[in-house]
Amino acid sequence: MTSATSSTSTETAPKGGRLNGGATRAAVGKVGYGLFGALLVVVLWFLIAVTGVVGNGLVPRPDEVAVAMWQRFAHSGLLFDLRVSVTRVLIGVAVGCLIALPVGFLLAWYPRIRAVFEPLVNFFRALPPIALIPLVIVYFGIGELARISILVYASFFAAVVVLYEGISSLDPIYVRAARALGATSWEVFSRCVAPASVPHLFTALRVALGVSWATLVAAELIAASRGLGAVIQTAGNFFQIPDIYVGIILIGCCALVMDYLLKVIQARATKWQERTQR
C-alpha cells in the first residue's frame, strides 16, 4: 500500500523493473503464439495438399517443400541466393531511408516545401515499382544498379511518408518549452525534433523493409540470375512447384526475422516511449 504515508514525495509511480520483466515475458509469450499460428497454417496446408481439394493436386506437401529446400541449400547454392537478396534489400532500404530522412525533415518542417512536394510524393508512391521496370531497364540497363534502384525507389517513398507524418506530429509544446529555456533553432532541432523522431525512423525502416521484400521479386525480374526472386522465376519456368514454395517461404522468413530484429533494437533505443499494452 502506498497511500499510508503522506509526505509530498510518496506519490505512486510504476516500478520500472517490474514493468520490463512483464514485457519480456509478454514478448516470449508472443513468440510462442506466433509459432502456434505458423503450426496451424502448416497443418492446414498439409490437409489441403493431401486431400487435393484446391490447386488441381499441384499443391506440394510441406515435407516435400522441406526436402526441396534442403536439396537447394545443399546442391544449388540457395544460401548464396539468400545472401544476394538480403544484401540487395539492405542496400535498398539503407539508401532509401538515408535519402528519406532529410527529405522527411524538410517536408515536416517547412509547410511551403510540403505544399509543393506532398502531391508529387503521393503520385510516385502510388506507382507500383513493377510498372517502372521497363523504364529502369532503358535508363540503368539490366545490372545490379537497376535492381537496387527499384528497391531504393520503393523504400524511399514508403519511408518518407512515415517520416514526415511522424515528425510533423511532434507536439509544438516541446518546441515552445525548449525555446523558453533559450534553445536556438539548431538546438530545437538537434535536442527536440531529432530525438522525438527516432521512433518514427524505426517505423519507417520497418515499413521500408516490408515494401522492399515485396518488391524484391519485381527487382529480380530484371534479368537476375541469382537471388530469391530469381529462384522463384526459374522454378516457375521449369515448373518446379516445391522450389517456388521454397523461395516464397524464405522471403517471408527473412522479412519476419528482420522486422523482429528491428523491433528488438527499437525497444532498446526508445525505452522512454510510452506504449499501450493490451
Place this chain on the structure above:
Amino acid sequence: MTHENVIVFDDVVRQFKRGRDTLRVLDGCRFSIPRGEFVSVIGPSGCGKSTLLNLAAGFDQADRGRVLIEGETVRGPDARRGVVFQQYAIFPWLTVRQNIAFGLTLRASRRSKESREKVTEQYIDLMGLRGFEDSYPKELSGGMRQRVAIARAYATDPHVLLMDEPFAALDAQTREQMQELLHEIQLRERRSVMFITHSVEEAIFLSHRVVVLTNRPTRVREIVEIPIPMPRQADTRLTSEFVELRRHLEHLLREEATNTRRVA
C-alpha cells in the same frame, strides 16, 4: 538599473481572426508585476489568461500596446523567462535529471560542467525527486512530472517565471501539496512570478496580489492585494481573512462570467 516593475502589460490589445470576424481577446490590459512578487491572474474561462502569458513568454505578439520585461519589449522567447505549462511539457525522451539540466546544457547558458551538475542535483533534492532522477517521464505521476517541469524552469535561474495553470491537471490532494511546495520555493528564491490559474483558492494562497480579469474583450477588473503574511501554511486556507478574500474574488468572477461586455 533596477526596474521596480519586472513585468509590465501596457494597454495590450490582441485579437484573432475567426472566419470573417475578428475576435478581440485582450482589449487594453494594463497591469504590472513588481520585482520579487508572486502575482496570480484569474478570470472567467476563455478570457485570454493564457494569451497574456504567451505574450509575456514571447510566443505571441500584441496587436497594440507593449509587454515589457525588465524594461525591454518582448520580441521572442528566451532563457531570461522560465515557463511552466499546464501540460508539463517535459521531454519524454530525457530522464528526470536530463530534463532538469536541459536549459543548463544549451549554448545560451554558458555554465561549467560543475555548476551545471551542482544546480541539477540541488533541484532534484529541492523538488523531492531523489530516487527518480534516472526515471523517464512515463514512469512518473502527474504531480512528479510537474515538479520536474518546475525544477527545469527554475534551474536556468530566470528573472521571471511564467506559469500557465500548472496544477490544473492534478488531483485535489496533490494540488495542495504542490501549492505548498511552490510557496516554499518562492519564499526561498523570491522570483517574480506571473501565475495563471482558474482556482481562486490557489491564487490567494500563493500570491502577493491577484489580478482579476473581465470577460472578453478582456481588461483588468480589479487588482486585489492579499495581505495575509507569509509564510502561509495549510491551515491559512481556513482563516476568516482567507475566506473573506475568497468570497470577494469569487463574487467578482461570478459577476464577470455572467456579464458579456460589448466592444466599444
